[in-house]
Amino acid sequence: MGDPVNPDVTAVQRAELPNGERAATQTPERADLRPESIQDAVIRLAGNSQDGIQTAGAFLARLAGRSDQEVMTYMTIPATISGGPSIFQVRIGSGEVLSPGDEADFLVAFYQHSYQDHVSFLKEGGVLLYDSDNVEPNLEDKRYVYVGVPVTGLTVEALGGTAKDKGKNIFVLGLIAKIFHLDVEKLVALIKEKFGGKDESIVNTAIMAFTAGYAYPVGNLLSKLYQFEKIEKSGGRAQITMDGNQALAYGLIAAGVRFGAGYPITPWSSVMEILRRELPKYGGTFVQAEDELASVSIALGFSLAGYLPVTGSAGPGISLKTEAIGWASMAEMPLIVVNVQRGGPSTGLPTNVEQSDLYQAIFGGHGDSPRVVLAAKTVEDCFYIAIEAGRIARKYSTPVFILSDGSLATRIEAFDEPNLAELMQEAKPDLTPRETHKPYALERTTHHLAPGTRIRDGKYPLLSGLEHDEMGHPTGSPKMHMAMTAKRRNKLRELAKELPLPDVYGHDEGDVLLVGWGSTYGPIHDAVKQLRSRGEKVSAIHLRHLHPLPDGLENIFARFKSIVVIEMNDQGVYGFGQLATVLRARFCEPKIQSLTKTDGLTFRVKEILNGLGQAHSPNGSKSNGASVTPEPSSPTRAAASVSAERDHAMDNTPNQPGTEAILASSGTNESRDTEKER
Amino acid sequence: MNDTETVAMPVETPGLVDFPREKLTKKAITADHPTWCPGCGDFAVLASYYKVLEKRQVDHEKIVTLAGIGCSSRFPYFVNGYGAHFIHGRGVPLASGVSLSRPDLKVFLFGGDGDGFSIGGNHLDHGARKNINLTYVIMDNFVYGLTKKQTSPTSPIGFKSKTDPQGAVDQPVIAMKKLVASGATFIARTHAAQVNHMIQMIERAMDHQGFSVIECLSECVEFYPGAFDPANPRKGGSFELIQEKKWDGTAEDEMRHDVTDELAAYKLAMLPFPGVFGVFYQSDRPTKNALEKRWVDQSREKIGQASDLDILQKTFDRMK
Numbered sequence: 001m002g003d004p005v006n007p008d009v010t011a012v013q014r015a016e017l018p019n020g021e022r023a024a025t026q027t028p029e030r031a032d033l034r035p036e037s038i039q040d041a042v043i044r045l046a047g048n049s050q051d052g053i054q055t056a057g058a059f060l061a062r063l064a065g066r067s068d069q070e071v072m073t074y075m076t077i078p079a080t081i082s083g084g085p086s087i088f089q090v091r092i093g094s095g096e097v098l099s100p101g102d103e104a105d106f107l108v109a110f111y112q113h114s115y116q117d118h119v120s121f122l123k124e125g126g127v128l129l130y131d132s133d134n135v136e137p138n139l140e141d142k143r144y145v146y147v148g149v150p151v152t153g154l155t156v157e158a159l160g161g162t163a164k165d166k167g168k169n170i171f172v173l174g175l176i177a178k179i180f181h182l183d184v185e186k187l188v189a190l191i192k193e194k195f196g197g198k199d200e201s202i203v204n205t206a207i208m209a210f211t212a213g214y215a216y217p218v219g220n221l222l223s224k225l226y227q228f229e230k231i232e233k234s235g236g237r238a239q240i241t242m243d244g245n246q247a248l249a250y251g252l253i254a255a256g257v258r259f260g261a262g263y264p265i266t267p268w269s270s271v272m273e274i275l276r277r278e279l280p281k282y283g284g285t286f287v288q289a290e291d292e293l294a295s296v297s298i299a300l301g302f303s304l305a306g307y308l309p310v311t312g313s314a315g316p317g318i319s320l321k322t323e324a325i326g327w328a329s330m331a332e333m334p335l336i337v338v339n340v341q342r343g344g345p346s347t348g349l350p351t352n353v354e355q356s357d358l359y360q361a362i363f364g365g366h367g368d369s370p371r372v373v374l375a376a377k378t379v380e381d382c383f384y385i386a387i388e389a390g391r392i393a394r395k396y397s398t399p400v401f402i403l404s405d406g407s408l409a410t411r412i413e414a415f416d417e418p419n420l421a422e423l424m425q426e427a428k429p430d431l432t433p434r435e436t437h438k439p440y441a442l443e444r445t446t447h448h449l450a451p452g453t454r455i456r457d458g459k460y461p462l463l464s465g466l467e468h469d470e471m472g473h474p475t476g477s478p479k480m481h482m483a484m485t486a487k488r489r490n491k492l493r494e495l496a497k498e499l500p501l502p503d504v505y506g507h508d509e510g511d512v513l514l515v516g517w518g519s520t521y522g523p524i525h526d527a528v529k530q531l532r533s534r535g536e537k538v539s540a541i542h543l544r545h546l547h548p549l550p551d552g553l554e555n556i557f558a559r560f561k562s563i564v565v566i567e568m569n570d571q572g573v574y575g576f577g578q579l580a581t582v583l584r585a586r587f588c589e590p591k592i593q594s595l596t597k598t599d600g601l602t603f604r605v606k607e608i609l610n611g612l613g614q615a616h617s618p619n620g621s622k623s624n625g626a627s628v629t630p631e632p633s634s635p636t637r638a639a640a641s642v643s644a645e646r647d648h649a650m651d652n653t654p655n656q657p658g659t660e661a662i663l664a665s666s667g668t669n670e671s672r673d674t675e676k677e678r
Numbered sequence: 679m680n681d682t683e684t685v686a687m688p689v690e691t692p693g694l695v696d697f698p699r700e701k702l703t704k705k706a707i708t709a710d711h712p713t714w715c716p717g718c719g720d721f722a723v724l725a726s727y728y729k730v731l732e733k734r735q736v737d738h739e740k741i742v743t744l745a746g747i748g749c750s751s752r753f754p755y756f757v758n759g760y761g762a763h764f765i766h767g768r769g770v771p772l773a774s775g776v777s778l779s780r781p782d783l784k785v786f787l788f789g790g791d792g793d794g795f796s797i798g799g800n801h802l803d804h805g806a807r808k809n810i811n812l813t814y815v816i817m818d819n820f821v822y823g824l825t826k827k828q829t830s831p832t833s834p835i836g837f838k839s840k841t842d843p844q845g846a847v848d849q850p851v852i853a854m855k856k857l858v859a860s861g862a863t864f865i866a867r868t869h870a871a872q873v874n875h876m877i878q879m880i881e882r883a884m885d886h887q888g889f890s891v892i893e894c895l896s897e898c899v900e901f902y903p904g905a906f907d908p909a910n911p912r913k914g915g916s917f918e919l920i921q922e923k924k925w926d927g928t929a930e931d932e933m934r935h936d937v938t939d940e941l942a943a944y945k946l947a948m949l950p951f952p953g954v955f956g957v958f959y960q961s962d963r964p965t966k967n968a969l970e971k972r973w974v975d976q977s978r979e980k981i982g983q984a985s986d987l988d989i990l991q992k993t994f995d996r997m998k
């Protein structure tokens with residue numbers, strides 16, 4: 001929303017009016033109140049997590065989903081279990097929404113600290129909606145439009161004295177609904193769905209708070225109200241609104257996963273929580289194991305039993321699983337391993353984002369232990385990647401990694417409802433009797449029989465971690481080890497042949513090709529969009545299959561003068577991020593360069609644009625492919641060296657999951673907070 | 679089977695109509711000749727296992743024999759049946775996965791003292807407390823056999839090994855104490871030199887619903903010869919059996935062991951080596967298998983006849 005509010009009109013400041021009363025001064029012209037049509041708005045709610053700002057934000061996101069709008073959210077996880085400063089950001093668009101937005105058009109500040117920490121993140125000309133009972137903004141700063149509403153007082157008034165701080169979120173939701181002409185009927189329905197089933201009075205209270213907020217004459221304080229442009233419904237499918245871990249969990253169910261095992265760790269836990277709750281409905285179960293060694297082993301037990309199982313964790317837990325994953329490579333077992341990545345190594349940045357486990361996924365094991373590695377690019381893709389992982393695990397009888405990350409895990413997006421009838425996979429083992437069975441036949445891909453399957457010739461197979469012959473008997477024969485090693489590796493070669501090439505976003509030839517993987521999809525594509533609108537010949541591909549890489553990528557690479565791989569990990573000893581290193585090793589292509597960062601935050605579009613300025617110089621002076629860390633995009637925010645300087649002044653970016661966690665753990669109370677790390 | 683299929687087009691072995699079932703013989707369940715040292719106690723454990731399977735005529739395709747790593751854990755290679763030779767110490771969770779998802783199978787796990795009490799010690803505790811339905815035989819030789827004579831968690835103090843040339847100094851795990859404390863619901867102790875007793879114990883373990891575990895003293899003739907002679911009458915020792923209560927109201931019965939009495943089991947476990955043999959403890963606490971199934975049944979009851987697709991579709995409808 002380019003110029004959201006007419007900057008000439010300064011709204012009433014600290015207009016503390018009882019609900020329903022008219023603002024006394026500077027009532028804008030009635031004509032101005034006609035809603036202005038907008039395409040896109042970034043709304044940031046800043047408060048404390050216990051105030052339910054996530055709930056309010058999620059309503060906005062789900063409403064957008066139900067209104068066929070694109071939506072993307074982003075939130076921070078408070079450092080302490082009991083809550084604390086936290087934000088929830090929603091970007092709603094009538095067109096394509098690729099990233100949660102670098103800056104906000106609209107900031108809702110519940111507290112003074114919320115205002116102080118986030119105001120610099122507001123666009124010039126943006127609207128600051130603040131609780132005038134708690135916040136005193138610097139009205140001298142003329143860059144913003146100030147709308148003060150005594151949210152706390154009015155909520156108590158609307159709900160009665162017992163409400164305390166409860167209900168402010170829903171009151172504000174009412175305000176926002178008014179300002180953006182949101183569909184009240186749909187919102188009320190959502191509120192009823194959310195709070196229904198509980199105590200009747202909870203729904204009523206929520207509706208009261210919403211109605212009070214909606215009735216507040218906010219029009220008197222703002223020169224304009226807004227309305228999202230109507231868009232044509234895409235493809236006639238309804239929109240689903242969920243976060244990445246939900247999409248992943250339900251994707252696994254669609255993939256036919258009925259059994260799994262895991263151990264809690266942020267940000268993976270909610271996947272296992274959902275599966276624990278849901279799988280019994282499908283006749284399965286999810287086991288909370290004593291540790292990750294057990295969970296991968298239990299999952300392999302499910303696999304042995306004839307099911308397609310899942311185990312998962314974040315980096316530290318994946319480390320513990322690696323020995324068993326080696327067994328899965330050797331014994332050729334279908335297995336899905338989810339890694340919802342966070343900052344590492346060790347406990348690292350547990351509530352932040354990083355893509356630094358790619359090497360671990362591809363190479364993390366002893367011996368030559370081929371496995372497949374996939375990465376989800378969006379929340380929607382978390383659903384589809386799970387189905388792809390299931391397909392590959394079954395077809396090639398192999399462990400398959402799914403890489404997600406902390407930002408995808410918690411982000412809410414709306415996407416077209418999947419065609420479940422087409423996608424659902426069969427879950428039951430096939431126990432049809434067989435004539436004979438050779439588990440590790442050299443001529444074909446291994447497909448194990450599930451126990452319970454009768455074999456007429458009476459020779460039953462053994463799954464072996466020792467190198468084995470075709471029947472699974474142990475052998476030390478060099479010839480057999482060579483043949484079996486090749487067999488296991490060739491599965492991945494076959495897979496590489498059948499994988500589709502990624503679509504090229506932009507033109508399929510040009511100056512620069514950006515290559516990304518995982519959750520950087522949005523900002524990279526946003527950056528390409530911006531660069532192309534300026535006439536630059538920049539395109540992007542996003543890889544979902546990271547190992548093996550699809551055959552034929554080299555043909556895409558050949559059509560660009562330089563290639564910049566963008567990822568959230570370290571440039572390493574030799575100056576290249578993890579995917580960049582893998583691509584350079586694979587294609588021996590010196591024009592592959594690397595743009596990395598390690599501040600634990602998702603990429604901002606600006607950082608990519610600035611970083612490219614350095615990585616890609618037209619005269620080719622950087623063609624040796626050195627890695628670039630993005631330029632600080634504002635004086636207060638030095639992305640490359642964040643760790644020492646993290647303070648509230650820098651806490652202003654849209655993409656900062658877990659900023660509070662960092663703040664907490666960089667202070668004197670470090671040991672206490674690390675104990676609370678989940 | 680179509681062995682000429684290319685890698686790209688994997689094809690399952692073609693299905694068959696069912697065929698008549700033959701009697702399960704020792705021959706049918708025998709696979710490779712064991713690679714154990716001649717005289718190793720593990721041979722007798724294998725022989726007892728064959729005996730039990732044959733005697734009970736377990737459906738061949740439902741026998742699942744699993745193991746971790748160690749000399750003893752080589753076991754599945756010598757059994758012709760479904761099974762796996764897994765990784766060191768993780769046999770219990772592997773077996774748990776099979777058991778929980780396939781109630782129709784008979785799940786057996788074999789392994790050594792290092793595998794079960796050291797690297798896999800925590801898994802043993804958790805498998806036991808969850809009371810997962812399986813039978814686990816720990817072939818305890820008081821030494822690391824496969825890696826050639828290092829101290830094991832059950833090696834007695836003073837045992838000279840390659841890692842304790844001056845004699846072991848660490849307090850050993852007393853297997854039966856650990857097992858009683860673990861929450862396993864069937865706990866027995868036997869000796870590889872007592873084949874009939876071993877068969878009895880394996881049969882009772884197999885018939886038990888829940889986590890049934892047996893410590894079987896099985897001599898490593900290579901690295902700890904004579905370790906269990908004190909419990910072998912043929913070697914001048916005594917093989918003292920637990921007298922279980924018959925509940926016949928007689929005076930002698932007062933003196934007998936009540937297998938449901940955990941404290942009494944613990945007291946038996948405290949007896950100095952070579953101790954006693956037989957069933958120490960047995961209780962009928964619900965298995966995780968049953969508890970998970972109950973949850974599944976309750977969920978299904980609410981859902982009725984809905985297909986998997988219907989259930990997932992309903993969830994998605996709520997997220998619109």
Ligand SMILES: Cc1ncc(C[n+]2csc(CCOP(=O)(O)OP(=O)(O)O)c2C)c(N)n1
Pocket residue numbers: 747748749750751766789790791792793794817819821822823824825830
């Ligand atoms: C992760 C791992 N660590 C160590 C080993 C080496 N290792 C194999 S068997 C074994 C100990 C075997 O002792 P035990 O479990 O008592 O079995 P036994 O050979 O005595 O029957 C060890 C340490 C291994 N295979 N894997």
Ligand code: SF4
Pocket residue numbers: 713714715717718719720749750819823824897898899900901
């Ligand atoms: S080394 Fe010991 S345990 Fe291993 S096979 Fe030989 S006698 Fe048996």
Ligand SMILES: [Mg+2]
Pocket residue numbers: 748790791792817818819820821822823830
């Ligand atoms: Mg041993």
